[in-house]
C-alpha cells in the first residue's frame with residue numbers, strides 16, 4: 001500500500017545516509033571517545049565534527065554544545081540545571097502554558113521543591129503576551145523558558161523580542177528556548193537574540209532518535225543532573241552515544257542554510273499552503289487552528305463533529321499517517337493541554353488532527369492525502 005507520512009513533527013524518517021553512518025560507526029568506529037588509543041580518537045573525531053556542525057548552525061562555538069539523549073533531556077538539563085545552580089540568586093521561574101510536557105513537567109517538579117513558577121497564558125493562536133512577560137519578570141527571576149515553535153500549532157514566538165525584554169527587565173535572568181520544532185526549519189541565532197540556552201533533537205531533522213543537544217552560552221553555569229566520568233565537561237556524564245552523534249552529521253549536512261534574508265524553509269511553506277488550499281475544497285466545516293504566520297511545517301486542523309483518533313486510524317488504513325493534537329497526547333485519553341489552554345471548545349478539540357510536513361514530501365503525496373481525507377470524512381462522519 002502507498003505510504004504518505006505526514007507526522008513529521010512527531011518524528012521523521014532517518015535519511016539513508018544517516019542509517020549508513022550509524023551502522024558504520026557501530027561496526028567500525030566503536031571506540032569509547034574517552035579512550036586514549038586510536039579507536040577512541042576515531043570516536044572523538046566524530047563528536048568533534050558533529051559538535052562543530054551544530055555550533056555552525058547556531059552561530060555558536062563548539063564548546064557551547066552539550067550532547068544529550070534528546071530534546072526531553074536537553075529541556076530538563078537546561079531548566080533544572082539553571083534552577084539548582086542559581087537558586088541563591090532567586091527562586092522565581094517563568095514559562096508558558098503551551099510548552100511541551102518535558103518543559104512543563106520540569107517546572108512542576110521544581111514548583112514542588114519550593115520554586116515559584118509563573119505559567120504565562122497564551123492567546124487563541126498559542127502566543128503569549130509580551131506585556132505579560134515583561135510584568136512577570138522580577139529581581140527574583142532566574143529563568144524564563146519559552147518555546148520557539150509550538151509543536152501542536154506551529155505558533156512562532158519572537159525570540160529576539162523576548163530576549164530583549166528579559167535582559168532589559170533583569171540582566172541576570174537566563175533565557176532558555178525549546179527549539180526542537182524550529183531547528184532545521186528556520187534561522188536560530190541564540191547569541192544575537194540573547195537566548196542563553198537552546199534545546200534541539202536529532203529525530204526531528206531526519207536524524208536518529210535518542211540524540212540531542214543543548215546549546216549553553218559560554219559563561220552560563222549549570223548544575224549537572226547526572227554525575228559520573230566527566231564527559232561533556234561534566235555537564236552530562238555518561239559515555240556519549242557515538243552512533244547517534246555520527247548519524248547527526250549527514251542529517252545536519254542535508255539541512256538548508258538559513259540567513260536573515262531567507263530565515264525560513266520556503267519549500268515547507270509551499271507544501272503547507274498547498275495543503276490548506278486543498279482543505280478549502282473539502283465540502284464540510286474545516287477550522288485551521290494554526291496561525292497564518294506559523295511555522296512552515298505544522299498544521300493543526302479541526303473537523304467539528306468528528307473524532308481525531310477515528311480519523312487518524314481511518315487515514316492510516318489508506319496509508320496516510322497524521323496525528324491527533326500532538327504525538328505525546330496521541331496515546332493518552334487526556335485532551336491536549338495546548339488546545340485547552342488556547343480556549344478551543346471541546347467539540348473542536350475532539351475533531352483535531354495535526355498534519356506536519358517534511359521537505360521530502362511531494363505535492364503528489366499531498367494530493368493523495370487530501371483525496372483520502374475527503375473520502376474518509378464522507379464515509380465516517
Ligand SMILES: Cc1ncc(COP(=O)(O)O)c(C=O)c1O
Nearest residue numbers: 070071072100151178180181201
Ligand atoms: C517542542 C518539543 N519539545 C520537546 C520534545 C521532546 O524531544 P525528544 O523526543 O527528542 O525527547 C518534542 C518532541 O515531540 C517537541 O516537539
